[in-house]
Amino acid sequence: MKKSFMAVLFAAALAAGVTAPGTIFAKPANSVNLGIGGVMQTMPHCKANLYIVEYEHMLDSKVSVLGRGSALHYHFDDGKYLEDGRPRGADIGARYYLAGDMKGFFIGGTLGYWTADWTFTHNKGRSNEYQGKGNTDSLRANLDIGARFLIGSSSVSIIPALNIGKFIESTACEYTSPASSVGISCSQQSEVDYYLFLSVMAGIAF
Numbered sequence: 001m002k003k004s005f006m007a008v009l010f011a012a013a014l015a016a017g018v019t020a021p022g023t024i025f026a027k028p029a030n031s032v033n034l035g036i037g038g039v040m041q042t043m044p045h046c047k048a049n050l051y052i053v054e055y056e057h058m059l060d061s062k063v064s065v066l067g068r069g070s071a072l073h074y075h076f077d078d079g080k081y082l083e084d085g086r087p088r089g090a091d092i093g094a095r096y097y098l099a100g101d102m103k104g105f106f107i108g109g110t111l112g113y114w115t116a117d118w119t120f121t122h123n124k125g126r127s128n129e130y131q132g133k134g135n136t137d138s139l140r141a142n143l144d145i146g147a148r149f150l151i152g153s154s155s156v157s158i159i160p161a162l163n164i165g166k167f168i169e170s171t172a173c174e175y176t177s178p179a180s181s182v183g184i185s186c187s188q189q190s191e192v193d194y195y196l197f198l199s200v201m202a203g204i205a206f
Contacts, residue, residue, distance in 0.1 A: 027101045028205035031056045033159060035201025039074070043195065048074035052201060061100040067092050068110060076191045077124075083191050085118030089140060097148070102205060103157070105147045114138045114167065118190055119176075132186050134173030141166050148203060159201040166194045 037050035049072070056066040068091045076083040093110025097103065116136045123129045146161025173188050175181035 027058075028155060029058045031102065031157075031203045031205045033201040033203040035159065035199050037163065037197045037199030039195060039197045045078040046074060046076045046192070048072055048192075048197070050197065050199065052199060054201070056095070056102075056203070058102055062097050064095045064097070064102065065093070066095065066108075066110070068112070072116075074192055080123060081191070082121040082124050083118055084120075085116050085190065085192065087114050087116035087136070087138075087192070089114030089138075091140065091142060093142070095144075103148050103150055106145075108144045108146075110140075110142045110144070112140045112142070114140050116190065116192075120173075120188055129177075130175060130181060131177040132173050132175045132188060134171055134186075134188060134190065136167075136169045136171045136190055138167040138169035141168070144199075146199075155205045157203045157205065159203050161199050161201070163195070163197050163199055167192070169193060 031054075033052070033054040033056060035052045037052060039046050039048040051071045052068060053070075054066050054068045056064050058064045069089075070091070071086070071088040073086050074084070089112050091110035091112030093108055093112075095106045095108035097106045099105070114137075116138070117133070118136070119131065119133045121129060121131045142163055142165035144161045144163045146159060148157045148159045150157045169190070171189055173186045175184050175186055
């Protein structure tokens with residue numbers, strides 16, 4: 001079911017990107033963007049690495065639509081509570097380029113479906129330590145503000161962006177220790193429900 005939903009998201013992005021009859025582009029109308037991202041220090045105790053792949057298509061001179069797949073590995077540790085997780089998801093959305101022609105500054109937004117597996121430890125290293133694992137299904141709303149800088153006259157560009165977003169989630173979890181609590185359902189929620197991170201991508205237009 002999850003894989004089918006993600007496939008539908010990508011199919012919708014591609015369908016939205018079909019050029020209208022009679023439209024002519026003087027500039028490249030498509031781009032494949034690959035990149036990485038990291039959480040800023042506005043999220044204390046959290047470190048993360050994000051991996052991104054996008055397909056972007058220009059609808060007109062200033063507006064593009066995109067489909068994005070992402071995978072994240074994060075580690076949260078405040079000294080008492082430890083959480084380690086691997087969210088992954090697919091998003092569809094649009095960008096508006098102020099200067100047009102898929103270059104310069106842009107503002108964009110996406111909506112997607114994400115799922116995550118994560119583990120947690122309460123009272124780490126203490127006699128009353130207990131652990132568990134969780135699974136989260138989420139809708140994700142994301143706003144990105146950035147720019148596309150062309151490298152000379154080539155079709156390659158560098159795309160730095162600031163991403164702000166929120167996960168709207170449902171979670172199931174259970175305890176994995178101590179032995180007396182193994183398999184018992186819990187109410188623990190993931191610490192990662194909103195984010196602010198920087199990303200850098202390389203885009204190849206065609």
